[in-house]
Amino acid sequence: MESVFAYQSSEVDWCEDNFQYSDQIAEYYNTVSNAGFFICAPLMMYLQHPYAQQRTLAVHFFWLMLIIVGIFSVYFHMTLSYLGQMLDEIAILWIISMAYAIWFPRSYFPSFIKNRHNFIAMVFVTSSISTLLTFVKPTMNAYALNCTTIHVLYMIFLELKKCTNQRIRRLTVITVFWWVLSITCWISDRVLCEFWRGISFPYLHSFWHVLITITVIHSTAVITYFDAMYEIPECLPEVQYWPSNSWLVGLPYLTVQSSRKLKDC
Numbered sequence: 001m002e003s004v005f006a007y008q009s010s011e012v013d014w015c016e017d018n019f020q021y022s023d024q025i026a027e028y029y030n031t032v033s034n035a036g037f038f039i040c041a042p043l044m045m046y047l048q049h050p051y052a053q054q055r056t057l058a059v060h061f062f063w064l065m066l067i068i069v070g071i072f073s074v075y076f077h078m079t080l081s082y083l084g085q086m087l088d089e090i091a092i093l094w095i096i097s098m099a100y101a102i103w104f105p106r107s108y109f110p111s112f113i114k115n116r117h118n119f120i121a122m123v124f125v126t127s128s129i130s131t132l133l134t135f136v137k138p139t140m141n142a143y144a145l146n147c148t149t150i151h152v153l154y155m156i157f158l159e160l161k162k163c164t165n166q167r168i169r170r171l172t173v174i175t176v177f178w179w180v181l182s183i184t185c186w187i188s189d190r191v192l193c194e195f196w197r198g199i200s201f202p203y204l205h206s207f208w209h210v211l212i213t214i215t216v217i218h219s220t221a222v223i224t225y226f227d228a229m230y231e232i233p234e235c236l237p238e239v240q241y242w243p244s245n246s247w248l249v250g251l252p253y254l255t256v257q258s259s260r261k262l263k264d265c
């Protein structure tokens, strides 16, 4: 039996040609395009620190987990090994679970859930069972993970119906735009590979890595805004953009007023 560490032991192979630029790196561009995770996660941790301080420091674990997702994604595309694929997908499963545990609005908790601790326990059990299921049909894992976005979109839609803040409405439209671009690249790499090879441009999956990094940053700005409006409205949550407060060039993040400025916060 082939070792789980063996190069190309995964059933999944992306459109980019293997070992074209290096003998050690199976998919060169799909590997280096993960750099955004390593740059953006520490930056977002720094920018969101005031929000994390007021709300929960667990927010920082989300960004740490994104670095782990980046590490496993590098390992997967470098080796195309079965172990790399499973680590990459299981890490994605757990970062999505972590996001639900921290940010899922308590007003949508099922009736048998009494508080966030119960909800976190439920997420933990569901994610543990899902982790075991990832070994049943590994080629389906990535499709199943992408399907969770439909639920996230539905929740954002429900929140948006109640939201009159024009900046947030515009940010949501931009977020959905980035996600549509991302998923188009991901699907296109999977199903139109012959076409992309035909025009010598089999690099759509590396565009996905860059675009999904931008999407995750935008979607967390929207989600943390709704979360803060429920949980710490007294801190006057607001979305700003880094490095300039212009939505055309900046990365969005949530700001809150510090406890020194506001007595209750």
Ligand SMILES: CCCCCCCC/C=C\CCCCCCCC(=O)N[C@@H](CO)[C@H](O)/C=C/CCCCCCCCCCCCC
Residues within 6 Å of the ligand: 069, 073, 076, 088, 092, 095, 096, 099, 100, 103, 104, 105, 142, 143, 145, 146, 149, 152, 153, 156, 175, 176, 179, 209, 212, 215, 216, 219, 223
């Ligand atoms: C209240 C709940 C909020 C949930 C927020 C969800 C936040 C998701 C956080 C991180 C996801 C990072 C995914 C990065 C993937 C990088 C590795 C990669 O590319 N792996 C591929 C193989 O190389 C693999 O095929 C990809 C599998 C699918 C990934 C699914 C990602 C889901 C992203 C959800 C983004 C929410 C967007 C909402 C849009 C409005």
Ligand SMILES: [Ca+2]
Residues within 6 Å of the ligand: 013, 014, 015, 016, 017, 018, 027
């Ligand atoms: Ca390939």
Ligand SMILES: [Zn+2]
Residues within 6 Å of the ligand: 030, 073, 077, 205, 209
């Ligand atoms: Zn990838």
